[in-house]
Amino acid sequence: GAGVSQSPSNKVTEKGKDVELRCDPISGHTALYWYRQSLGQGLEFLIYFQGNSAPDKSGLPSDRFSAERTGGSVSTLTIQRTQQEDSAVYLCASSVGPFADNEKLFFGSGTQLSVL
């Protein structure tokens, strides 16, 4: 596609429910990143994929959070048993490959998750 696409753009859920957030990176981009931005906070790294593998998942805040990537393309971030503190904008970004000179990140427009 022309850009990084995320869906849904907004998700309201009840505490305790599971949610899935989707990211379609730019075609051909092998590197994919998930970040989140809580209200009034800075951006926080969650996980990095290179192809289908996740060499760095150190930013996932708890074992309720998981992510997968299939076919070197679409990625899904799953949050189980959502809590109110999970409310945030979840941003996906992709780049052509692992960070190297002149590599830029391309961000999706994010999923606003609200846990009631």
Add this chain to the structure above:
Amino acid sequence: KNEVEQSPQNLTAQEGEFITINCSYSVGISALHWLQQHPGGGIVSLFMLSSGKKKHGRLIATINIQEKHSSLHITASHPRDSAVYICAVNMGTSGSRLTFGEGTQLTVNP
């Protein structure tokens, strides 16, 4: 102390003014990014730097690796430049994880 610090946190300028936003970091990095986040939340990557200086239109980014410092300059500022500007760094050799500054809220008044 944050590993990436930006200053100022908030900046208000008049249209046409020259603007500088600063970013300092505390450890060795492989690259530094300047990002722009618009009021609607969309994030745009402005620059990625590992050394020297880059220019794109009215925007100029510089980095001094020895001093662990980068600056983003906006010449002839315009109200449409109003946004949050975020500095982010790739620390160490793995390169995969970005550590973000807290951002600088820029408001350019007409």
